[in-house]
Amino acid sequence: MLLEIENVTKSYPSADGPVPVLRGVSLSLAAGETLALTGDSGSGKSTLLHLAGGLDAPDGGRVLIEGEDIAHYDDRRRARLRRETVSVIFQQFNLIPSLDVGANIAFQARLAGRHDPAWARDLAERLGLAAHLSKYPEQLSGGQQQRVAIGRTLAARPRLVLADEPTGNLDEGTGAEVAAVMRDLVTATGAGLLVVTHSRSLADRMGRRMELRGGRAL
Numbered sequence: 054m055l056l057e058i059e060n061v062t063k064s065y066p067s068a069d070g071p072v073p074v075l076r077g078v079s080l081s082l083a084a085g086e087t088l089a090l091t092g093d094s095g096s097g098k099s100t101l102l103h104l105a106g107g108l109d110a111p112d113g114g115r116v117l118i119e120g121e122d123i124a125h126y127d128d129r130r131r132a133r134l135r136r137e138t139v140s141v142i143f144q145q146f147n148l149i150p151s152l153d154v155g156a157n158i159a160f161q162a163r164l165a166g167r168h169d170p171a172w173a174r175d176l177a178e179r180l181g182l183a184a185h186l187s188k189y190p191e192q193l194s195g196g197q198q199q200r201v202a203i204g205r206t207l208a209a210r211p212r213l214v215l216a217d218e219p220t221g222n223l224d225e226g227t228g229a230e231v232a233a234v235m236r237d238l239v240t241a242t243g244a245g246l247l248v249v250t251h252s253r254s255l256a257d258r259m260g261r262r263m264e265l266r267g268g269r270a271l
């Protein structure tokens with residue numbers, strides 16, 4: 054199994070003591086599957102996504118990627134996991150302003166030692182960015198920047214893609230288009246996709262859907 058989250062718990066400290074956010078949540082995601090994670094604001098969606106990506110550790114329970122419990126990873130293995138296996142698309146695009154679109158798309162793949170010019174060109178084409186490769190991020194619209202961020206993630210061929218509100222900054226039409234491209238590309242590469250969203254239409258485009266409420270999965 055690509056991703057297995059087993060009965061994870063997580064609390065955050067507050068002035069009144071620890072506040073539980075996740076009270077025992079489990080999910081699994083196979084290669085090629087897409088899953089939307091929904092729930093009210095504050096229900097713990099981003100927290101769960103961060104645990105899945107090894108950006109934070111659970112208080113209890115386990116997170117396994119390709120059968121390995123990532124809690125025991127040291128910093129080096131954690132860095133390698135994020136470079137080579139798991140990629141996170143944040144709502145802020147985090148593009149590199151001094152690099153043009155083509156170089157931004159190639160950036161993560163180069164870091165992972167997996168830059169493939171033909172695949173990068175194919176991605177740019179499918180994301181509608183072929184005519185913009187020598188532009189800089191500041192010359193692009195929000196929707197175009199988000200597509201560059203998605204291209205950069207997929208260029209490295211991650212096996213697990215985690216996306217936090219990837220269409221949050223986009224209008225309905227552009228958001229739907231970006232969601233469809235992302236799902237198709239992830240499916241085409243056999244990766245798994247876990248996407249956190251408030252958007253009904255994005256959630257409807259994913260293969261499965263899970264809602265967080267009261268710290269538990271519905």
Ligand SMILES: Nc1ncnc2c1ncn2[C@@H]1O[C@H](COP(=O)(O)OP(=O)(O)OP(=O)(O)O)[C@@H](O)[C@H]1O
Pocket residue numbers: 065066074092093094095096097098099100101
């Ligand atoms: N680092 C932190 N320290 C303390 N509390 C935190 C921290 N991160 C999140 N929280 C709290 O945990 C709860 C869940 O936050 P989280 O960001 O996971 O929710 P979410 O479902 O992603 O919300 P949204 O849809 O608004 O992004 C919230 O009440 C939040 O205030």
